[in-house]
Amino acid sequence: MDGNGRWAKKRFLPRIAGHKRGVEVVRDMVKECATLGVEYLTLFAFSSENWRRPQEEVSFLMGLFMEALKHEVGKLHQNNIRLIMIGDRSRFDAALCAQIDEAERTTAANTGLVLTIAANYGGRWDLMQAMNRMQLAHPELTGRFEETDLTPYLSMHYAPEPDLFIRTGGEERISNFLLWQLAYSELYFTDTLWPDFNHKAFSQAIKSYQNRERRFGRTSEQLTGEQDNGQAKHA
Numbered sequence: 001m002d003g004n005g006r007w008a009k010k011r012f013l014p015r016i017a018g019h020k021r022g023v024e025v026v027r028d029m030v031k032e033c034a035t036l037g038v039e040y041l042t043l044f045a046f047s048s049e050n051w052r053r054p055q056e057e058v059s060f061l062m063g064l065f066m067e068a069l070k071h072e073v074g075k076l077h078q079n080n081i082r083l084i085m086i087g088d089r090s091r092f093d094a095a096l097c098a099q100i101d102e103a104e105r106t107t108a109a110n111t112g113l114v115l116t117i118a119a120n121y122g123g124r125w126d127l128m129q130a131m132n133r134m135q136l137a138h139p140e141l142t143g144r145f146e147e148t149d150l151t152p153y154l155s156m157h158y159a160p161e162p163d164l165f166i167r168t169g170g171e172e173r174i175s176n177f178l179l180w181q182l183a184y185s186e187l188y189f190t191d192t193l194w195p196d197f198n199h200k201a202f203s204q205a206i207k208s209y210q211n212r213e214r215r216f217g218r219t220s221e222q223l224t225g226e227q228d229n230g231q232a233k234h235a
């Protein structure tokens with residue numbers, strides 16, 4: 001979700017106005033995904049690198065998380081949405097950690113959309129924490145690990161790999177998001193700034209996804225007859 005600051009700047013507003021508006025768009029898109037039957041929605045809210053921003057902006061963003069958790073969890077729960085936060089929580093204050101725990105606990109048994117918020121997340125951080133935990137659990141396997149040994153320790157072990165990756169705001173980079181899981185995802189980049197993202201912009205992304213041929217290394221001919229219905233399950 002990129003482009004909040006530029007959206008605000010274009011309107012001669014402080015950057016935080018863009019973040020506020022961004023939260024409203026998150027709300028709309030969660031609703032949209034739940035309605036469409038998307039099974040997993042994962043949002044990159046705050047990267048490990050975002051701490052480098054001015055202290056004021058970081059504090060504001062932390063405050064926004066806290067507010068959003070407090071105010072939205074009830075609604076998520078009513079709508080059968082399960083909320084999970086991934087990322088390194090060690091830099092969050094105790095109150096925020098408690099709020100996250102409570103939100104996850106409240107919605108843990110919900111069976112609808114799985115909404116994952118990546119906060120203080122980085123793909124390399126995730127790989128390293130997974131490798132360290134895997135090695136601790138299997139000291140006898142040093143140097144003989146396989147992909148399937150690692151995947152249970154990745155933050156998103158509970159979800160399939162994303163079908164569709166969307167980045168707003170014009171940059172065409174992964175920026176240390178789900179590095180392992182995006183290996184075969186369809187990448188979609190749009191100039192639309194996150195606060196302007198809406199139903200129409202999302203439909204365009206889905207349409208683009210539906211026109212792609214996902215070969216996973218196979219040839220086009222091999223796929224004939226085994227295409228699914230092109231419906232993204234994890235965006």
Ligand code: IPE
Nearest residue numbers: 001002003004005006007045
């Ligand atoms: C994305 O918008 C929101 C967060 C990273 C929290 P930006 O704040 O990066 O907006 P731009 O890139 O400055 O426009």
Ligand code: MG
Nearest residue numbers: 002003004169
């Ligand atoms: Mg940005």
